[in-house]
Amino acid sequence: MKETAITPARIELSDPSAGSGPGLARELGLLDATMISVGTIIGSGIFIVPASIALYLQFSSLALGVWVVGGLVTLLGALSIAELGAAMPAPGGQFVYLRKAYGPFWGFLYGWTTFTVINTASIATVAVAFATYVGYFVPLGVAGIRVVAIGSIAALTAINCLGVRHGATTQNLLTFLKIGSIFALIGASFLLRGGSFSNFSPVLPTLPVTGLAGPLALAMVAALWAYDGWIEVTYVAGEVKEPQRNIPLSLLYSTVLAALRYLLINFSYIYVLSLGKMSRSELVASDTATVLLGRYGATLVSLAVLVSTLGANNGFILTGARIYYAMAREGLFFDWVSRVHPRFRTPVPSLVVQGVWSALLTLTGTFSQLFTYVIFAGWIFYAMSCGAVLILRRRAAEMPRPYHTWGYPAAPVVFILFAVWLVVSTVIHDPRDAGIGAGIMLTGLPAYYYWSRKKK
Template structure:
């Protein structure tokens, strides 16, 4: 199966996707930044601190996560420019390895995206409770209502979803940087972990690996720009820029706010914190700062939820276009120009997850499901350069082959460590993927038995 080369992509149409190209480089970058900077940066730093065991090891984990993220983005940008189609990673896996690995990614995506978006919504309503009293049932009801509201905006218009994303991304990045500035300005130089010895001795190599899994969960959303590639104008130029600059903003923002956490909180308090941003600002600004941080977390998670519900449906849409899912899911709304059935599907799955599962349950298997497919996608650059040297590549990976190799080595090491340190979660993720194999063959068999045109 082949896909038209990037040179043949029309600047305003979906190039066979049926989705109009309405988005520019900024909207694609905002989707990547907005999906990444959601709830993770307000929960994950405590896990990283607890597993790492020293200030230097904490810094090492966040830097390693940033390096892996940048290397992955710079590599996958080559595929995004060559195959600017809706579905992103699903398309690249199909082109490099065939329909089965692509289907397995799409199958896993039902769990990956709906779980991540549901977790983000639950964090939003947890902090909403700082302003409006909500019980457990009230929080779940509010989370479902928020998911439906954001989903409706993305059902109505990709431009409306992108406009929400653009505004919320700018606001959240500025707010996080302002929070960091306030911590550095108001905090006492001797009050936090940075005042003590900055050792690089980790609690153990296994702990570093577990901490890296947590950090990569916080870094995960940079692939969002690839999922909406079929709706980006001039994708050969815009997508590499969106991935590169989006990743740089993410890494810079994360390193800055983590440095602020270490400045404000002793290491033991950071590791034990359940709401690290609130604890850090409260330490330097008093109880009044907690309300401001709660508002910041709500803003951040709202933007993350919007990015997930805007970009996630494109994988289901691409699967349906290939005949690997119900054809109806590939429908494009005649008035709104959105994959409206795919949007509704993701909203329903996300609302169900938010109704019955906790944040920790939703987040646990996320990285272990996603990153094996990211590793296969990065490896696809090597595969396609060998198999299809004639393919037009508007962008070629900077630092090839070292840059993709760094991503692959880091990802494989992280997964092996997870198998050793968290075998139950790792095997559960592998089991979810394995179940997709018989489903794929059953679907293909049923499709062949259907009469033509049905």
């Protein structure tokens, strides 16, 4: 392990406002940065993914084990990316790292794919999930769900336009409520009657290892999807105070906290329901609460889902806009997207264009399928970003690094291998979706040609 502490004076912080005009302000502390990551990791996945894993794996040791392995893999990625975040604390996160390591084209392709589908379709998907659960309390038709979804996107976008402090405070509040509701359900599972340790049977697999390879792979993909969002804080690195210290710590804390909650909540689900019932349940958390609290349990879980999805979307909206802002500053997106509000010190044009596109995707009704097509693309960029740690250690050895990746080079290499495995598995099992996803990514080619020539 290398020394991870270094005096701030050795790092020249990237100035988000380099040039004329107002710039972004460093107003986010360690708590803010950690809550951004925690809030985006734990969204709707904690209520959906456990049922899928229970369907694939009917042995409690394996069903819980994939959450442990998924957490460890995510932690390896977080520890690796933390080195880049501390060394290059500028807005844009992966856009900055990929551009530095591989050239402007790869940085642009990442940003383009994130804007057109990955981040905006995520916002649309989570907004519709939020609106759907609003329908539990207020009857909504298809049109009503879309109106509420778009309204939530508009409201969160407006809050984040008013200042990064406003966005962070909203994130902190929603994330604390989310954490509280999850631990309340965990506590109720063991304090109230309804559960049994007999529900963990069978604990160990009775099938040959070869017969479990396919189900394990599918379960692992689902778990890794649930951990997605761990990297979001790097997009706002230009607004984090003491980023040399706070970026690595926030990535570490948020990943460990998320893994702990995922493991405990799944332990609770199995204790109350059993894997068999989980595999047949469409609403695992709601069914668990109903066993413990009756019909009031489903109501409380619906409220928890509202808070959870709203918190996740606030994080996506807050962080994602910084990517397009960074692209525009490099001349690789619309010039006006690089503007910062002189009073609020936020990238208002970037936030607005992100909100408008997300709302349009919500209206099309195809956002969920689009997201499915490109979900593997996110892991391509994750692998490349961890590869950037290896490349820049050699190519930019002189670059000050206030934090060195723990377990280097094993940490980034193992994460890259997992990412490559996930991408290859997607291509093998869903070649059509992977092909369409690659096609969506390649729409960035003419866009890059246009902006790169315009820049010249």
